[in-house]
Amino acid sequence: MSSEDMVIHFSSNSSNQSDHSFPDKLAKLEARLTGKTPSSAKPQPQQQLSVWSSASTSAASAPSEASISDSDEDENTGDFLIRANTKKRQKVHDFNNNTSSVVDHAEDSVELKPQEAAYDGRRNEAETKTGLDVSKKKQGRGGRASSTGRGRGSKANIDVTKSQCLAAPVSAQPNVSDQKDCRLDGQLRNGESSLQDDDASSLRAKITVLEEELCKSRQDSSEHQDLIRKLENELKDLKDQEQQGKQKTTKVISDLLISVSKSERQEARTKVRHDSLRLGSVGVLSSVDQLWDYSGDFRTGTIIAETWEDGQMLKDLNAQLKQLLETKEVIERQRKSLKKRQNGDKSDGTDSESGAQEEDIIPDEIYKSRLASIKREEEVVLRERERYELEKGQLIKEMKRIRDEDGSRFNHFPVLNCRYALLNLLGKGGFSEVYKAYDLVNHRYVACKLHGLNAQWSEEKKQSYIRHALREYDIHKDLVHHHIVRLWDTFRTDLDTFCTVLEYCSGKDLDAVLKATPNLPEKEARIVIVQIVRGLVYLNKRSQKIIHYDLKPGNVLFDEFGVAKVTDFGLSKIVEDNTGSQGMELTSQGAGTYWYLPPECFELSKTPMISSKVDVWSVGVLFYQMLFKKRPFGHDQSQERILREDTIIKAKKVEFPAKPAISNEAKDLIRRCLTYNQADRPDVLTLAQDPYLSYCKK
Numbered sequence: 001m002s003s004e005d006m007v008i009h010f011s012s013n014s015s016n017q018s019d020h021s022f023p024d025k026l027a028k029l030e031a032r033l034t035g036k037t038p039s040s041a042k043p044q045p046q047q048q049l050s051v052w053s054s055a056s057t058s059a060a061s062a063p064s065e066a067s068i069s070d071s072d073e074d075e076n077t078g079d080f081l082i083r084a085n086t087k088k089r090q091k092v093h094d095f096n097n098n099t100s101s102v103v104d105h106a107e108d109s110v111e112l113k114p115q116e117a118a119y120d121g122r123r124n125e126a127e128t129k130t131g132l133d134v135s136k137k138k139q140g141r142g143g144r145a146s147s148t149g150r151g152r153g154s155k156a157n158i159d160v161t162k163s164q165c166l167a168a169p170v171s172a173q174p175n176v177s178d179q180k181d182c183r184l185d186g187q188l189r190n191g192e193s194s195l196q197d198d199d200a201s202s203l204r205a206k207i208t209v210l211e212e213e214l215c216k217s218r219q220d221s222s223e224h225q226d227l228i229r230k231l232e233n234e235l236k237d238l239k240d241q242e243q244q245g246k247q248k249t250t251k252v253i254s255d256l257l258i259s260v261s262k263s264e265r266q267e268a269r270t271k272v273r274h275d276s277l278r279l280g281s282v283g284v285l286s287s288v289d290q291l292w293d294y295s296g297d298f299r300t301g302t303i304i305a306e307t308w309e310d311g312q313m314l315k316d317l318n319a320q321l322k323q324l325l326e327t328k329e330v331i332e333r334q335r336k337s338l339k340k341r342q343n344g345d346k347s348d349g350t351d352s353e354s355g356a357q358e359e360d361i362i363p364d365e366i367y368k369s370r371l372a373s374i375k376r377e378e379e380v381v382l383r384e385r386e387r388y389e390l391e392k393g394q395l396i397k398e399m400k401r402i403r404d405e406d407g408s409r410f411n412h413f414p415v416l417n418c419r420y421a422l423l424n425l426l427g428k429g430g431f432s433e434v435y436k437a438y439d440l441v442n443h444r445y446v447a448c449k450l451h452g453l454n455a456q457w458s459e460e461k462k463q464s465y466i467r468h469a470l471r472e473y474d475i476h477k478d479l480v481h482h483h484i485v486r487l488w489d490t491f492r493t494d495l496d497t498f499c500t501v502l503e504y505c506s507g508k509d510l511d512a513v514l515k516a517t518p519n520l521p522e523k524e525a526r527i528v529i530v531q532i533v534r535g536l537v538y539l540n541k542r543s544q545k546i547i548h549y550d551l552k553p554g555n556v557l558f559d560e561f562g563v564a565k566v567t568d569f570g571l572s573k574i575v576e577d578n579t580g581s582q583g584m585e586l587t588s589q590g591a592g593t594y595w596y597l598p599p600e601c602f603e604l605s606k607t608p609m610i611s612s613k614v615d616v617w618s619v620g621v622l623f624y625q626m627l628f629k630k631r632p633f634g635h636d637q638s639q640e641r642i643l644r645e646d647t648i649i650k651a652k653k654v655e656f657p658a659k660p661a662i663s664n665e666a667k668d669l670i671r672r673c674l675t676y677n678q679a680d681r682p683d684v685l686t687l688a689q690d691p692y693l694s695y696c697k698k
């Protein structure tokens with residue numbers, strides 16, 4: 001047995017009977033050497049046993065050369081021991097020389113981890129001896145702590161042995177004591193070696209298990225990878241399908257919308273043709289009107305001023321009127337001659353008083369009754385003529401819209417910004433075209449306002465327009481209120497055009513309502529004003545207050561439920577925080593629609609100071625116009641004439657027509673709004689407190 005074998009043996013046998021008596025053996029050896037009786041036959045203290053108590057039982061059960069020698073030792077003499085050890089003398093000698101390194105190695109092995117190369121040669125042998133199955137290997141793993149503990153215990157023992165071996169003189173014929181020491185040393189090494197073998201096999205088992213686990217994990221992982229790849233592919237397919245589905249849905253929706261819009265276009269044109277026959281048609285269109293533009297310059301706008309050819313309806317109505325007039329004249333003539341005749345008869349004195357009276361009265365009553373009936377018929381025809389004028393106005397507007405639509409470069413149903421499917425033109429303003437559109441992302445109708453820059457404009461003018469539009473967008477985009485049209489989006493379509501996307505208001509604007517209605521009943525006008533004032537209150541309660549500055553019927557829209565909403569913030573002013581009670585300076589004097597602006601906006605001697613009171617004046621004009629179907633100041637005047645004749649500067653007092661009759665509260669509200677002196681006029685928040693605008697029950 002080599003010294004290493006001895007160490008292994010020592011370690012592996014540490015749990016069997018002979019190992020438990022190892023201190024005994026030491027005692028016996030000492031006794032033999034000193035000639036005393038050994039006292040080690042007694043049971044050993046528990047503490048000493050505990051050092052080995054965790055050793056592997058499998059190793060203990062393996063037969064070994066050393067264990068035979070040990071079991072013999074109890075009964076035999078020292079001669080046997082000497083004999084037995086003589087066989088290994090040379091190795092012991094070598095061992096003595098190498099003790100230090102071997103023990104060091106053992107220390108390393110136990111303290112750190114087994115150096116596999118050193119154990120390789122013994123691995124198979126140990127496996128054969130121990131016959132470990134997998135479960136035992138697993139136990140070995142579990143016994144790691146005890147193994148380590150054992151290693152520490154071994155180290156302590158080895159240290160002792162090492163010092164003993166080193167202290168012994170090395171000679172060719174070692175004495176008995178030397179042999180004993182070396183045998184002891186060998187046993188220790190044997191035990192240690194056995195311990196290391198045990199650790200090694202346990203570690204190998206552990207490695208095998210880990211390798212198996214690793215292999216399984218790798219297999220699992222590759223299965224998972226496959227699954228992930230499969231799922232990723234499925235997800236991609238689904239996404240592709242979804243995308244294709246979306247594209248198909250979008251296409252179907254677009255196609256439907258386009259076909260509906262096309263038939264609407266066709267219907268509109270048919271109706272115009274049909275109405276034209278009845279109402280009349282437009283001849284040459286040529287009208288030039290001068291307006292202030294946003295940069296403060298005059299611009300020429302094409303306002304419809306057409307040569308109108310009357311349709312059949314007006315001709316019929318006029319013929320009816322003529323007929324009625326002629327009939328009326330005939331009857332009046334008849335009546336006159338009757339009177340003449342009656343007066344002549346009276347002067348003759350031929351008729352009896354009572355008979356003459358009846359004969360005179362009845363024909364006259366017939367004529368009078370006929371004349372009254374003609375008057376009623378006349379009134380009906382005149383009302384018809386009035387209706388005709390309204391229809392004619394609508395027809396002209398529709399004709400203009402169709403003409404603008406036909407001339408628009410956006411009339412071929414383009415999808416803007418990959419999202420907004422343009423449908424039909426709603427109308428054309430001074431600088432923009434407004435299309436009804438469908439938002440293919442949020443699936444709702446919107447109004448797309450396309451601001452086109454005129455290619456003929458100078459670069460400076462283009463920049464000024466863009467600045468103006470961006471300013472409007474900046475103001476409008478943050479406004480979220482029930483009575484303010486929402487601005488959803490803005491983008492550029494090409495170099496010369498950009499688009500603002502607005503909440504779609506399917507109802508008419510107030511301008512169209514007023515044109516289509518003779519005048520609004522006070523109740524209806526009042527609720528419209530209440531809504532506008534609510535929108536204005538919102539603008540004045542924000543941290544950044546806003547003056548709308550362009551309130552007019554065309555900028556009040558109605559949604560499908562008839563809710564009134566204020567729009568167009570193109571001329572709006574942001575009231576700076578440091579603005580005093582005097583108001584802010586009006587820097588864009590001249591802009592706006594003059595019928596609706598207060599006197600301070602026309603101040604020429606100094607820079608006008610304005611506030612939310614501008615909008616209060618406009619509210620007064622709007623209310624008046626809704627009730628009386630005309631504006632209070634300069635109704636029949638053009639913008640230019642209002643300016644030239646100082647119409648608004650002279651608008652000191654508002655007059656009310658006798659008809660239709662309206663309440664005094666309504667008149668008072670209008671008077672307050674149209675207070676000439678700005679300082680005396682209520683601001684928006686004060687106006688909102690007016691009892692007339694409140695629906696609270698008292």
Ligand SMILES: Nc1ncnc2c1ncn2[C@@H]1O[C@H](COP(=O)(O)OP(=O)(O)OP(=O)(O)O)[C@@H](O)[C@H]1O
Nearest residue numbers: 426427428429430431432434447502503504505509
């Ligand atoms: N959000 C909207 N929803 C429905 N229709 C709208 C919307 N905005 C504008 N319109 C309609 O589009 C038409 C043109 O509007 P726009 O504001 O450009 O005209 P305008 O106010 O007459 O012109 P300008 O901007 O030069 O004052 C009008 O008939 C208006 O009623």
